[in-house]
Amino acid sequence: MTHPAAMQADNESMFRILHAIFKRDLRVYFRTRGAWLNPLIFVLLVITLFTLGIGPDAKQLASNATAIIWVVALLGIMLSLDALFRSDYEDGTLEQLLLSPRPLYFAIMGKVAAHWLVTGLPMLLASPLFALMLGIPISIVPLLALGLFLGSGILSFVGAIGAAVTVSLQTGGLLIALIILPLYVPVIIFGAGLLQYALEGWSVAAPLMMLSGLLCAAVVLAPLAIGAGLKISMDS
Amino acid sequence: MEYKLPVSSLAIQLELNDLHCERGERVLMQNVNHCLEGGQGLRIAGANGSGKTTLLRMVSGLTTDFSGDIRWNGRSTRELGALFRSQLCYLGHAPGVKAALTPIENLQWWQATNGSSAATSGGVKIGDAQQADHLLERALATFGLVSYSHTPCARLSAGQQRRVALARLVLSQHALWVLDEPFTAIDQDGVVVLEEMFDQHLLRGGMIVLTTHQPLRSERMLTLDLDAHRAKAGGMNGARSL
Amino acid sequence: MANWQWFHRLGSPKWLLATLDRWLPWLLSLGLLMLVGALAWGLAFVPPDYKQGNSFRIMYIHVPTAVVALAAYYAMAIAGAVAMIWRMKVADMVMRAIAPVGAALTFLALVTGAIWGKPTWGAYWVWQDARLTSMLILFFLYLGVMALYDAYSDRRNGNRAAAVVALAGTVNIPIIYKSVDWWSSLHQPASIKFTEQSAIASEMLQPLLLAIIGTYFVFAAMVILQLRLQIVLSEGRSNWLAEYATNKLR
Numbered sequence: 001m002t003h004p005a006a007m008q009a010d011n012e013s014m015f016r017i018l019h020a021i022f023k024r025d026l027r028v029y030f031r032t033r034g035a036w037l038n039p040l041i042f043v044l045l046v047i048t049l050f051t052l053g054i055g056p057d058a059k060q061l062a063s064n065a066t067a068i069i070w071v072v073a074l075l076g077i078m079l080s081l082d083a084l085f086r087s088d089y090e091d092g093t094l095e096q097l098l099l100s101p102r103p104l105y106f107a108i109m110g111k112v113a114a115h116w117l118v119t120g121l122p123m124l125l126a127s128p129l130f131a132l133m134l135g136i137p138i139s140i141v142p143l144l145a146l147g148l149f150l151g152s153g154i155l156s157f158v159g160a161i162g163a164a165v166t167v168s169l170q171t172g173g174l175l176i177a178l179i180i181l182p183l184y185v186p187v188i189i190f191g192a193g194l195l196q197y198a199l200e201g202w203s204v205a206a207p208l209m210m211l212s213g214l215l216c217a218a219v220v221l222a223p224l225a226i227g228a229g230l231k232i233s234m235d236s
Numbered sequence: 237m238e239y240k241l242p243v244s245s246l247a248i249q250l251e252l253n254d255l256h257c258e259r260g261e262r263v264l265m266q267n268v269n270h271c272l273e274g275g276q277g278l279r280i281a282g283a284n285g286s287g288k289t290t291l292l293r294m295v296s297g298l299t300t301d302f303s304g305d306i307r308w309n310g311r312s313t314r315e316l317g318a319l320f321r322s323q324l325c326y327l328g329h330a331p332g333v334k335a336a337l338t339p340i341e342n343l344q345w346w347q348a349t350n351g352s353s354a355a356t357s358g359g360v361k362i363g364d365a366q367q368a369d370h371l372l373e374r375a376l377a378t379f380g381l382v383s384y385s386h387t388p389c390a391r392l393s394a395g396q397q398r399r400v401a402l403a404r405l406v407l408s409q410h411a412l413w414v415l416d417e418p419f420t421a422i423d424q425d426g427v428v429v430l431e432e433m434f435d436q437h438l439l440r441g442g443m444i445v446l447t448t449h450q451p452l453r454s455e456r457m458l459t460l461d462l463d464a465h466r467a468k469a470g471g472m473n474g475a476r477s478l
Numbered sequence: 479m480a481n482w483q484w485f486h487r488l489g490s491p492k493w494l495l496a497t498l499d500r501w502l503p504w505l506l507s508l509g510l511l512m513l514v515g516a517l518a519w520g521l522a523f524v525p526p527d528y529k530q531g532n533s534f535r536i537m538y539i540h541v542p543t544a545v546v547a548l549a550a551y552y553a554m555a556i557a558g559a560v561a562m563i564w565r566m567k568v569a570d571m572v573m574r575a576i577a578p579v580g581a582a583l584t585f586l587a588l589v590t591g592a593i594w595g596k597p598t599w600g601a602y603w604v605w606q607d608a609r610l611t612s613m614l615i616l617f618f619l620y621l622g623v624m625a626l627y628d629a630y631s632d633r634r635n636g637n638r639a640a641a642v643v644a645l646a647g648t649v650n651i652p653i654i655y656k657s658v659d660w661w662s663s664l665h666q667p668a669s670i671k672f673t674e675q676s677a678i679a680s681e682m683l684q685p686l687l688l689a690i691i692g693t694y695f696v697f698a699a700m701v702i703l704q705l706r707l708q709i710v711l712s713e714g715r716s717n718w719l720a721e722y723a724t725n726k727l728r
Contacts (some may be wrong), residue, residue, distance in 0.1 A: 001294050016348055017349050018346050020348030020349050021349065023345075024341070024345040027337060027341065029335075031336040032335065052715045090330065091330055091331070091332065092329070092330025094331060095298060095328050095330070096326070096350055097349060099296060099298070099324060099350065100321065102349060107349065132385045158646070161646050163641075164642075165626060165639040165642055167624075168635075169629050175626065178622045179622040179626060179643050182615050182619045182647070182651050182654075183619075185654045185657060186656075189657040189660065190657060190660075210657075211551065221649060224644075225645065228562065228642045229639060230406070230644065232635055232639050233635075233639070235299055235635060236297065236635065
């Protein structure tokens with residue numbers, strides 16, 4: 001079915017397109033001030049709100065800390081996803097991407113990976129700050145950071161499915177939440193579970209392996225659904 | 237100095253067979269048939285809302301909700317997939333230019349994602365960095381963008397952004413150009429440059445399908461009038477009145 | 479050569495509508511008959527449970543609705559996949575027809591589960607009950623898919639987008655169920671196993687199986703009702719539909 005020359009070109013072209021899109025999106029993120037900072041500020045802001053709601057009692061805060069961190073990080077990433085394909089859709093670069101002869105799968109991988117880097121990395125770097133605010137012991141911070149980094153990858157890849165199928169709709173934000181939040185259940189269970197296990201002093205191997213496994217599955221499978229979603233969004 | 241080889245040494249052919257497209261309750265077009273050979277251009281004419289853009293999107297493969305088939309060298313474009321897309325350069329309503337990036341960066345990513353790869357460009361090794369830079373410079377120069385090549389596109393005018401999009405045609409090794417209103421926001425000088433490029437592309441054996449309200453001087457441009465393909469009241473597939 | 483005629487016929491809304499019209503009364507009456515029989519059997523003739531007394535009898539509604547609600551999500555996703563792979567118009571409609579019925583069943587399973595929870599757990603909603611929690615997430619999955627249909631003005635694209643989300647949900651459901659299981663330490667183990675000795679008495683089980691089969695039939699009938707609506711909505715302009723309707727009314 002496929003021409004042999006094209007098959008040969010595929011090997012080279014899939015990394016070429018992944019690299020090109022990854023580089024392009026990182027450039028755009030760093031030139032759009034706030035694009036990578038806003039989710040982080042959002043997370044800090046909502047943690048502050050939670051604290052104001054729960055009260056200053058350190059014990060009570062610490063007992064809710066795992067849930068607060070994960071719910072807030074999840075919301076921050078989800079809200080940032082609305083913009084993932086929207087600007088590409090509006091300025092016409094998404095059309096160009098879909099019409100590229102090179103595999104869309106890898107273009108999407110480059111795109112979501114760039115998003116993961118600019119939202120997941122700041123979360124990882126700011127995790128000591130989250131721990132301080134919520135009274136989580138410093139010894140657990142490396143695990144918190146690792147968990148957030150793995151988790152944000154899953155959230156980016158799975159959430160991008162919602163972004164892809166809603167990009168052509170006016171009612172983006174809330175609809176993404178309705179579609180995607182149920183799919184985020186395992187991430188929050190294992191993410192918060194990881195912290196709880198660590199706080200109790202149990203072995204964290206199980207939740208850590210689950211998060212890593214889920215990340216692998218999301219990275220491999222989600223681009224298929226994202227690609228299908230983008231094609232549908234463009235088909236009007 | 238000519239940088240481009242003929243787009244194809246073989247004859248190319250684009251067939252539109254019995255295209256029929258409905259939108260909502262309305263038949264947008266029906267019985268659209270046309271056959272285009274290499275070296276020919278096709279201008280899609282018609283009133284506003286007659287489906288010109290839709291037809292271009294059908295040809296490019298972005299829109300799939302229609303019946304009938306579109307064939308490239310005798311094979312369905314849907315089946316050809318990436319092989320067909322490697323022959324296609326599409327310019328839509330939106331220029332496809334990232335506002336945060338400079339013209340040169342925009343052309344670079346496009347070259348990497350949509351441009352021909354060394355394996356398929358027929359002799360010219362675009363992978364060669366020097367050659368690629370040379371080509372980029374030429375593209376920018378052709379559309380008078382050299383002095384803006386390091387300015388973010390957000391700070392360029394609408395016309396200049398369109399020029400960045402059109403500069404891709406200079407890089408393009410694609411046989412088929414599908415252009416939706418390429419003259420929008422382009423000044424008189426730009427129109428002359430673009431028409432010159434069309435002529436050259438057709439002379440090299442390429443193919444152009446476009447929509448425009450600009451009168452075109454090339455004799456190689458045929459016209460397909462969509463107004464003639466609208467649903468007639470009471471027609472075979474016409475809307476049933478209740 | 480395999481006979482693929484039935485498969486191609488499935489693609490024709492005209493043939494389908496006529497067939498559905500023939501099947502609907504049979505499915506519906508057979509399903510209702512089985513349900514009424516199973517409920518009468520389960521409510522009146524099965525002896526009370528030595529631990530739960532009579533309250534366990536709500537199982538005869540709760541378990542069938544829960545089982546079919548989950549199966550319906552998979553049926554929806556499979557229809558979505560068929561629609562995407564073979565570009566089959568009818569599969570789109572089937573998917574769209576299943577969603578509200580499946581969501582309603584899930585809701586029913588949630589309500590009966592909560593009612594059952596009161597005498598068993600002492601509260602209507604206990605988060606430790608992993609299966610009920612998973613059921614709640616399944617309900618949200620259905621609502622997400624339905625919200626996506628409605629957001630699209632173009633029916634075809636709305637259906638296709640919903641199919642993508644339903645497929646993503648299908649991959650996720652086992653993970654969700656397992657993770658919720660992991661999360662909740664306190665839950666009853668699944669008690670119906672066909673391979674081993676059943677954990678519940680066979681005299682309790684027989685009417686339950688009948689109720690499950692009956693629910694499948696009623697579910698199919700409800701989907702057919704929805705499907706007829708979908709066919710009429712998307713084929714509303716075509717000539718065959720008008721002919722079909724006038725023939726029917728005559």
